[in-house]
Amino acid sequence: MTAIAAAEVIVTSPGRNFVTLKVTTADGVVGLGDATLNGRELAVAVYLADHVIPLLIGRDAMNTEDTWQYLYRGAYWRRGPVTMAAIAAVDMALWDIKARYAELPLYQLLGGQSRKGALAYGHASGADTEQLFDSIREHLDLGYKAIRVQTGIPGLDSVYGVAASKAGDGERYDYEPARRSASGRALPVEEAWDTRAYLRHVPTVFEAVRNEFGAELPLLHDGHHRMTPREAAHLGKSLEPYDLFWLEDCTPGEDQDALRYVRSQTTTPLAIGEVFNTVYDFQTLITERLIDYVRAAVTHAGGITHLKKIADFASIYGIKTGFHGPTDVSPVGQAAHLHLDLALHNFGIQEYMRHSDETLEVFRTSLTFEDGLLHPGEQIGLGVTIDADEARKHSYEPAYLPVNRLLDGTAHDW
Numbered sequence: 001m002t003a004i005a006a007a008e009v010i011v012t013s014p015g016r017n018f019v020t021l022k023v024t025t026a027d028g029v030v031g032l033g034d035a036t037l038n039g040r041e042l043a044v045a046v047y048l049a050d051h052v053i054p055l056l057i058g059r060d061a062m063n064t065e066d067t068w069q070y071l072y073r074g075a076y077w078r079r080g081p082v083t084m085a086a087i088a089a090v091d092m093a094l095w096d097i098k099a100r101y102a103e104l105p106l107y108q109l110l111g112g113q114s115r116k117g118a119l120a121y122g123h124a125s126g127a128d129t130e131q132l133f134d135s136i137r138e139h140l141d142l143g144y145k146a147i148r149v150q151t152g153i154p155g156l157d158s159v160y161g162v163a164a165s166k167a168g169d170g171e172r173y174d175y176e177p178a179r180r181s182a183s184g185r186a187l188p189v190e191e192a193w194d195t196r197a198y199l200r201h202v203p204t205v206f207e208a209v210r211n212e213f214g215a216e217l218p219l220l221h222d223g224h225h226r227m228t229p230r231e232a233a234h235l236g237k238s239l240e241p242y243d244l245f246w247l248e249d250c251t252p253g254e255d256q257d258a259l260r261y262v263r264s265q266t267t268t269p270l271a272i273g274e275v276f277n278t279v280y281d282f283q284t285l286i287t288e289r290l291i292d293y294v295r296a297a298v299t300h301a302g303g304i305t306h307l308k309k310i311a312d313f314a315s316i317y318g319i320k321t322g323f324h325g326p327t328d329v330s331p332v333g334q335a336a337h338l339h340l341d342l343a344l345h346n347f348g349i350q351e352y353m354r355h356s357d358e359t360l361e362v363f364r365t366s367l368t369f370e371d372g373l374l375h376p377g378e379q380i381g382l383g384v385t386i387d388a389d390e391a392r393k394h395s396y397e398p399a400y401l402p403v404n405r406l407l408d409g410t411a412h413d414w
């Protein structure tokens, strides 16, 4: 038996907040798991420290499946992002440990290498067409072979997905920092939203992008859960001439039935699931083939054990993966995605927002990005280490995602 001897929660904020679980076996082998829940980080940190770590000590680190079931079924209170992020962190750390004992990169335990690397999409955005075109060109120069397009909307000051500034190497990355207040009191920023203006504007932008960049480039777009089924169907139809790779999160995530109507009205491919926590959130969508891509994240959907079940279930229905990879998924979570991406037969695409240099000084990762493809590297385990001294330099700062309101002040989905 390979006993778990210790576990520790590390909260660090190198540019943005991350929660990491570090598990150590009696032999001194260390595994890492990502437990970051953007804007509600400390809830998971406390859940782990007070309710999970005491249960882990002395358990066999090799029993990933039994530990998953023990924490999921054993808690009685199931699902939800806090619980599932905590279970995910334990699961990732135990898979990391298992692969380190096996002295193999984790993907070797998940099925080996099914492809050279994982096709990645990057985030291009601009307040207007000129800025958007610049951003697309920057991403093409960085090697991206698929590009998400988000645009400002005339009449709205600030819109989801549109970058406020640039990263050092030219890649725009902080389009949605969970914001921090200068006064020390963190309150969510409030944004204004107008769905009709959005529906009118977005197809004109895709037309301009296709005219400038041609028919070949795979283009994606994120609706961020803001539309009704009728509005989403309308957008899907009006984007059909521009041949999207996918339209993401067009309707609110909790309403699986909503996608039945959208699906019946448009052939634009659909992706959803970054806010989902279990396979049950996908059950109707997968069995009725209402979507083309599952967007779950390893961190919010119960770790490698559960994400692999979601992917395998989807594969039976010809549905592919497109795991969630914004910068609030830490380098540890992103590495877990890449090991799955390499091994799964029904891999589709991987979202890739490069982490800031500050973040990458705390988390050392063997990830590579070459010629549009991501690879987790050949180091044993997940291929990520955490520098505890660097991590300590960045203490937690409360920060929240924005709150969205319609022009008359009514609260709306962000």
Ligand code: GCO
Residues within 6 Å of the ligand: 038, 176, 222, 224, 274, 324, 325, 326, 328, 351, 401
């Ligand atoms: C995406 C997502 C993110 C989320 C973020 C919230 O497609 O990458 O929509 O941008 O908004 O993960 O924390």
Ligand code: MG
Residues within 6 Å of the ligand: 222, 224, 248, 249, 274
């Ligand atoms: Mg999204």
